[in-house]
Amino acid sequence: MVRRLRPVELDFTETAPVRLVFARRVTSSPEAVYRALAEDVEGWPRWFSAVSSAHPSDGGSGRLIRLRGGTRFEETILAAEAHELYAYRVDATNAPGVRALVEEWRLTPDGASGTRVRWTVAADGTAAFRLVTRLSRAGLGRAFRDAVRKLDRRIGSTHAR
Helix, strand or coil, X not given: CCEECCCCXXXXXXXXXXXXEEEEEECCCHHHHHHHHHHCHHHHHHHCCCEEEEXXXXXXXXXXXXXXXXXXXXXXXXXXXXXXXXXXXXXXXXXXXXXXXXXXXXXXXXXXXXXXXXXXXXXXXXXXXXXXXXXXXXXXXXXXXXXXXXXXXHHHHHHHC
């Protein structure tokens, strides 16, 4: 069953009842990280192991995401600021309990060529959903660290060719 979510905007990342924020430094440039996030949507499963498929939709203004385990998201891109910010809102999902969800990726130059990657997951839902999301912080943090490490290696190996 697909549920339509509340159509929140980017400022939801500051006001959501549940906000999980993770950050990590990578050696790749903000330009390269941004390209992987925003321009190579179909490449996400190669570095973010929770994602089993990812496809642009609506002429590039949206995304269709499938996670391992069967969760599906129909998303709208809220912000795509080259080399700095990539954010999207979930408009519809089969996940129970969620009412609103935005994810934001902020990229900040760090050192001569590195990037500080910050991922914010902003959510609202039933009390049970909010509790489960908060309890998932450690697992989501591990998934984020693994994903950006794989992404950094992938970008490095692509540039080495």
